[in-house]
Amino acid sequence: MMKTTILLLGIGFLAGCASEPPDAMPEDAMRVLKTSPEVPAPSRAMARRSGQSLAHLGEGHALFMRKCSECHEPRVPENPRDPSWHPTMIGMAWNAGLTKAEESAVVDYLRAAAR
Ligand code: HEC
Known part of the structure; x- marks a missing residue:
């Protein structure tokens, strides 16, 4: 590998x-991370599973669709606990010009969306 x-x-x-x-x-x-182009819409089940509010996940999802698909197709990490994901996300949040609050909304959504 x-x-x-x-x-x-x-x-x-x-x-x-x-x-x-x-x-x-x-x-x-x-590319070092395993990612998927599938971007599941936030659902009540996803909110329940992750312990995040549906509104918060909705915000993360919307930001992800708007800002994280500007340069490449959307990429949802298969495992957001992969140690490579953290530095990638820092770089990509900078690429996308996200504020800290927006970055955490995207991260919370991606964690909730990962299976
Ligand atoms: C300014 C352009 C740009 C924006 C905006 C951007 N990316 Fe990227 N992204 C890149 C480039 C360039 C690469 C590396 C080349 C490639 O794989 O296409 C990359 C690679 C990635 C990878 C694969 C990295 C790896 O190590 O496997 C992921 C995951 C990713 N981006 C997620 C995101 C997320 C999440 C956002 C929103 C916060 C985002 N990107 C916004 C340009 C961008």
Whole structure:
């Protein structure tokens, strides 16, 4: 797994140095987290399971759809407890220009949405 990632990054690097446009750029070179493009709408069951209010999850979901789909398709982490997720979220919240309050709404929604 680790070797594959390094190999893909290596290919990306070589492609970046070539004079031709890097059309063979490996799409997944930057991805280390398992994510899903499915973005479940907040439900009462989800609120109950997570202990968050439906309104709070609704806010996180709306922010996620609006701000986190600007640069790539929506990506819901399969396991928000994956240690890679925390630094990713910090970077992505910065990318999306989220306030701290908005960031926690998105994180709470993503935790609740993960299965
Ligand atoms: C300004 C553009 C931009 C915005 C806005 C943005 N992202 Fe990203 N995101 C990227 C780029 C670039 C990558 C890395 C390349 C790729 O995989 O597409 C990435 C990768 C990711 C990954 C995969 C990282 C990994 O290590 O596997 C996740 C998950 C992710 N973004 C979630 C989010 C979330 C959640 C938000 C909203 C808070 C968000 N992104 C907003 C640009 C953005």
